[in-house]
Amino acid sequence: xxxxxxxxxxxxxxxxxxxxxxxxxxxxxxxxxxxxxxxxxxxxxxxxxxxxxxxxxxxxxxxxxxxxxxxxxxxxxxxxxxxxxxxxxxxxxxxxxxxxxxxxxxxxxxxxxxx
Amino acid sequence: xxxxxxxxxxxxxxxxxxxxxxxxxxxxxxxxxxxxxxxxxxxxxxxxxxxxxxxxxxxxxxxxxxxxxxxxxxxxxxxxxxxxxxxxxxxxxxxxxxxxxxxxxxxxxx
Numbered sequence: 001x002x003x004x005x006x007x008x009x010x011x012x013x014x015x016x017x018x019x020x021x022x023x024x025x026x027x028x029x030x031x032x033x034x035x036x037x038x039x040x041x042x043x044x045x046x047x048x049x050x051x052x053x054x055x056x057x058x059x060x061x062x063x064x065x066x067x068x069x070x071x072x073x074x075x076x077x078x079x080x081x082x083x084x085x086x087x088x089x090x091x092x093x094x095x096x097x098x099x100x101x102x103x104x105x106x107x108x109x110x111x112x113x114x115x
Numbered sequence: 116x117x118x119x120x121x122x123x124x125x126x127x128x129x130x131x132x133x134x135x136x137x138x139x140x141x142x143x144x145x146x147x148x149x150x151x152x153x154x155x156x157x158x159x160x161x162x163x164x165x166x167x168x169x170x171x172x173x174x175x176x177x178x179x180x181x182x183x184x185x186x187x188x189x190x191x192x193x194x195x196x197x198x199x200x201x202x203x204x205x206x207x208x209x210x211x212x213x214x215x216x217x218x219x220x221x222x223x224x225x
Contacts, residue, residue: 031211042119042201042215043158056210089156095211103148104213106158 002026004107006092012113013082021077021110025094032075033093033104034067043091049075082114117142117206121216128192128223136187136219138202146205146213147178149187153198161187161200192223 005024013019025032031050035043045059049069057067064082069075079086089111093104118141128134140147149161162169166180173192178185189196199220203213 033211033213035213042203042217043213045212045214048211050211056212059212091158102146103160103163104211105160106150108155108157111156 004092004094004105006090006107006110008110009108010111010113012115014115015082015084017082017114019079019082019112021079021090021112023075023077023092023094023107025073025075025092026105029094029096029105030072031095031102031104032069033095034075034077035091035093035106037089037091037109039088046077079112082112084114087112087114116209117144117204117214119202119204119214119216121200121202121219123219124217125220126222128221130192130194130223130225132192132223133188133190134192134221136189136200136202136221138185138187138204138216140183140185140202140204142183142206144180144183144204145207146203146211147185148203148213149176149185150201150203151196151198152201152218158201189221192221194223194225197221197223 033048034046037043047057052072064080067077089109091109093106095102120139150158162176168177175188199218203215
């Protein structure tokens with residue numbers, strides 16, 4: 001169907017709270033990626049999934065961050081004990097296959113503000 | 116890891132002018148994409164171009180992989196071209212992750 005969708009579009013939370021960010025990839029895309037973009041910078045890689053498994057989670061900043069993709073489609077990025085430094089735009093992307101030889105398509109992002 | 120440098124960081128044009136944006140990278144790549152991030156934050160794919168030349172309307176891109184750079188050309192610029200242009204690369208040893216440059220902020224004035 002349509003492009004990559006992400007919910008919520010905006011999230012305001014308090015320091016120490018738990019948040020979940022959702023990504024719906026393009027139908028049929030097997031690979032799904034999460035990136036984080038701070039103000040004035042380019043997006044930075046967090047994690048990518050091939051199917052249901054996390055093929056590379058080396059970009060996750062610490063163990064407060066976790067992501068799942070239980071059925072190989074929708075993914076949820078989970079952040080525990082949020083800190084003010086977690087404030088950023090969280091972007092999701094998807095592609096047909098993986099291996100680096102394909103175009104990644106990005107969603108509109110979730111703007112997270114931690115007060 | 117791979118380094119990606121974009122230039123210029125900022126560019127201001129009058130409507131109708133042409134421009135060239137540059138992306139240098141420090142290692143061999145198997146993926147290179149150009150994106151336009153509009154004022155609402157949406158990243159829009161412009162080109163997938165790990166090598167060679169492509170054109171799409173007023174935009175074209177060239178990647179010279181052996182010399183580790185890519186160029187994005189915008190001709191007859193319009194105010195709607197304003198936004199940030201990102202170059203992002205992937206390397207075989209890093210799997211499917213993209214590494215982004217810091218972007219070029221383009222402003223096109225009427």
